[in-house]
Every structure is written in structure tokens, then in C-alpha cells.
Amino acid sequence: MRPVIDPDITRAATLPGAFYCDPGVLARQRERVFARAWHLGADVRQLEAPGACVPAVLGEEPVVFTRDASGALHCVSNVCTHRANLVVNAPCNVPSLRCRYHGRRFGLDGRFHSMPEFEAARDFPSDADHLPPVAFGQLGPLLFASAAPAFALDELLAPVRARVGWLDLAAMQRDPAGDRDYQVAANWALYCDNYLEGFHIPFVHPALSGALDYGAYQTELHPFGTLQLGVAADGEDAFERLDAGRRIAAYYFWLFPSTMLNFYPWGLSVNVVEPLAVDRTRVRYQTWVLDAARRTTGAGAALDRVEVEDEEVVERVQQGVRSRLYRTGRYSPTRETGVHHFHRLLTHFLE
Template sequence: MNYAVDPDIAVARTLPGTFYRDEGAYALARERVFARTWQWIGDSDDVAAPGSLSPREMLAGCLDEPLLLARDAAGTLRCMSNVCTHRANLLVAAPCRAEQIRCRYHSRRFDLAGRMTFMPEFREARDFPSASDHLPQVPFGELGSQLFASVEPAAPLDDFLGDVRSRLGWLPLHGFRHDASRDRDFEIQAHWALYVENYLEGLHIPFIHPALNQVLDFSRYRSELYRYANLQLAPARDGEPAFDLPRESPDHGQRIAAYYYWVFPNLMLNFYPWGLSLNLVQPHGIARTRIAFRTYVRDASKLDSGAGSGLDQVEMEDEEAVEAVQRGVRSRFYRHGRYSPAREQGVHHFHRLLAEFMAS
């Protein structure tokens, strides 16, 4: 099916309702969208020391790709497959410290760079070992202490995150600290793309987020579009909490309540004066989605104030709306919608990227 979206938002129609109902489209997106983009795989806190190993799973419930982070004695951090190249046993089950990686099944061993170093009972094997016996290296990169990996990236990580780096380079991202007590996981009965669409437009804020609307200056709320990301810049009302922006910030002189970054296809980086609320959208089925909220604190004294407060309530309000839309897109009478040129540039951008990736 052709999911083309007109580049002119003033005349464009949204993705058809069939996109959210088609099991074939959902399966195709797994390989053409998620496997070719950069996925968040957690932070680097447990692999800070040489000799650290930490298993990760790339986009659980969708890609389910077992990965392994390893920091060698020289301090180099690598991301590689966590699957033994002999018989596909998972190698490392929990974070640990080690001088080598050893498979518990048949004792094949690898160094912390992923090179196979030992295998019993293979003396008679010809052309062994070969490059295919080493652990595959997985493309990965960092934003502060946050780590990202991809199966087969369509573009370098900087093409996805470079605009975040340049806009917020003044923030000490490595100094943000994970507060697990504030982490949340939510499961909704809706297509993953509907949740993303809801995030990407400010049009609904005055109607379903009354408390949030009281702290934002909605008249100056705006979106900025990049190649694989976009930003919703949320100015604060007079008297409400805002960033203390340094002179090197391109927004110096403005009162910004929040930077809402979305990175294609399923990551939200919400920066508040207190720190970062990172939201990962995890498809678990055509009408089932898990959203992981992870909290990284910069200034605890600013928690629970301004746009970065009451996040659980905002989430509940969003979920109610998204699940209602999920029921609506199943209607035989729904075909397409239209975009608000003033408020839905982000949704149009998202749909254009989806159509691009689904077609290639």
C-alpha cells in the first residue's frame, strides 16, 4: 500500500485509517522503520568501569535484539551481539565484571572486543576460526550518558540527534542522575503511531491538559522540524518556572518552560529545568504499546514545579485520548484526516518520514 503524504501541509491528508489496522504494515514497519533507526538502549552507568559487561535488549517487544555492552581494560566501550556465534546461546545474563566473555553452553570464549579466543573440540575444523566466529559489532553512539544502537541505521546517529546536541550543548548531560523511584511504565491499548502523533502536536493542550496549559504560554508555543527529529518549544507564562539560560544558548533571553524533542520514530526527550524525562515508545502489537518513562535529574530542587510537574496526570490524559482515537480508526467510515498548518507540523513531519521509510 502506498502511504505517500503530500509535502504541502496545507493540502495534505493524513495516513489512512487502514495503516493502523493492517497487520502487514505493522510487520513491515518492524524491519523498515525500527531496524533502520537508532533505538535507546539505556544509560552507561553500569558500564563505567573497565571490565564491565551489561546485557541490553533493543526495543523489547518489537525488535527483541539481544545486545551486550562491554568496556575493555583500556576503557573503550563497545556494543555487540549478545548471541554466541557457535549455537546462538545468550552469553551474558546480568551486569557483571569480567576479563573475558564465556558461553556457559559449550565454553566458547571471547575477549571484551568480541574476538573469539578459545573453543574446545574444534581442532579438526577447517578454516576455523574465521571472522564469522567473532561477535558482530553493533552500531552505537552516545548523547551524554544515554546510549543508542541500531541494527542497520539509515543514517548516522548525529543526523538524528545532532540538533539536540547543538541546541542544548550548554546542558551538562553527563551530570544528570537516574532517579529510578520516578520511573514509570505504562501500557495502552492503541497503535504505537497514534501515541507518537498525540505527542507531536500542541493543538490538544488547551483541551485535555488544563493544568499544563496554566503554566505554558500557548500563544508562543511552536514547532521546529529537522531531518529525523523535531522540537516543540514551550515558553513559560509569566511567573512560572523556566530555564535559566546561559548566554551561549540560542534561546538566551527567552523564558522556556520545556524543550520537547522527538527523535524518529519512537523516542521523546523532554528537558525541564530539573532534568530529563525520557520516554521510549515500545510497540507490543498492532493495538498494544508500552511507554517507558525514565527520569534523569539535574537539579532536584526544581522537581514537581512548572511544565515538568504532574507528568503522571498528563500521561493519563494523553492515554485516554489516544485509546479513544484507536477505537475511532477502526471505523469503516474513517478514511483520512487533515493537518492544522499552525499546530500539526510535527504530525505531518512524522507521517512523511513513515511514508519514506515504509517505501524503501
């Protein structure tokens, strides 16, 4: 299935329902979208000491971040070049990497060091025996990586830096007590569709609706993402710094395809959306605190309730897209520019 989305939102039809139900589409998305995307990998504070190693999975690609003895940071494949065992299984601090299957050793930069029982092997070792390097970069303490990036990380992060770069991102403290792992019985792209519009807020989120000025809510489109500006309702908590004269309660950044950075006056809530099956999705929440005293104020309060409200509607939509009586819908030209942009990017990457 190769749907095409009209670039003119006033004419365009939405993605067909079958797009969200077809395992073949998901397999293609894994290959064409997730494998070429930037993924949130690790917290740089876990990698402060020389010898620190933190494994991560980028979509489906196992990698490991390391800090070598000289202080340099690396990201390399976590798949042993011998017979593909995973080299590092949990965060650790080690002088070098050793695969626990047959003892192959690598430097913390991924370079092959040694291997028992290979004295007679010809043309060994070769460049193919190093752990391949993986591209990575940083936003505050967040490390992003990609095994085969389709575009530069700076292109993805420039709008974030331009808008909230004045926040002391490096001072954000991870709060594991705020972590959540949600399982949603819906396609990952339906979860993103829902995230990408504020249209549903007055209908689905009555409490959140009171914290935001719906009339002033805005969506901006970026090459590989969107920003939704939640303008604070009168008397609701907002950032100290005005944004073009507006009091902002929340900056909702979506980074193609499936990472959301939600900045509130108290800090940052990160959502990572992972497809598990065509109709099953995991959403991981990570919390980074800047000003704990404001945690329960404004649009960034009661995020658990907002999540449950979103899940309920998205799971019902998953039932709806299976209908034989539904084919496609239409976009609101004023309120669904973000969804339209997402569908355009997605179909473009699947071409």
C-alpha cells in the same frame, strides 16, 4: 498498504485509519524503521569499571555494551555465533564473555577466543565467529546504538546538542524511582502522533496548559526529528537561559521514530515507545535529574497525570481508526507540522 503523504501540509491528508490496524504494516515498520533506527541502549555510568557488561535490546536486536581492560567501550551483538544463545543476560563484570550454552568464549571486544569440541572443525574459527560490532554513540550519559543505522547518530542528536548543549548533561543523575512502564492499548504511531502536537494541550491537559503559553508554543522540524518549544506562561518555572528571548519551560525533542527527550529545568524525562502488537504499545519513562529542587514545578511537574490523560485519548483514537466510516483526516497547517513530518518520514522509510 503504502500510503503517500502530500509534502504540502495545506493539501495533505493524514495516514489512513487502517495503517494503524494492519499487522502487515507493523511487520514492515519493524523491518524498515525500527531495525534501522537508533535506540537508547544503556547508561554509561553502568559501564565505568573495566569488565562491565550491560545487555540491551535495540528494537528486537539483542546487543551488549562492554568496557574492556584498556578502558575502551564496545557495543557488539549479544547473540552467540554458535547457535544463537544470548551471551549476557544481566549486567555483570567479567574478564571475558562466555556463552552458557556450550562454552564459547569471546573477548570484551566481541572477538572469538575459544570453543570446546571444535578441534576437528575445518576453517574454524573464521571472521564469522566474532560477535559483530554495533554502531553506538553518546549524549551525556545516554548511550544510543543501532545495528543497521539508516543515518548518522550525529544527524539525530545535532539539534539536541545545539539547543540544550549548554546544560551540564554529563552531571545528570539517573533516578530509578522516577521510572515508569506504561502499557497503552493503541498503535505506537498513534502515541507518537499525539506527542508530536501541542494542539491538544488546552483540551486534554488542563493543568499543564496553565504552565505553558499556548500562543507562543512552537514546533521546529529537523531531518530526523522535531523540537517542540514549550514557552513558559508568566510566573511559571523556566530555564535560566533564554532561547531567542523566550522563557522556555520545556524542550520536547522527538527522535525518529520513537524516542522522546523532554528537558525541563529539573532535568530530563526520556520516553521510549515500543510496539508490542498493532494495537499495543509499551512506553518506558526514564528520569535524569539535574536540579531536584525544581522537580515539582512548571511543565515538568505531574508527568504521571499528563501521561494518563494522553493514554485515554490515544486509546479512544485506536477505537476510532478501526471505524469503517473513517478513512483519513487533515492536518492543521499551524499546529500539526510535527505530525505531518512524522508521517512523511514514516512513509518514506516504508517505501
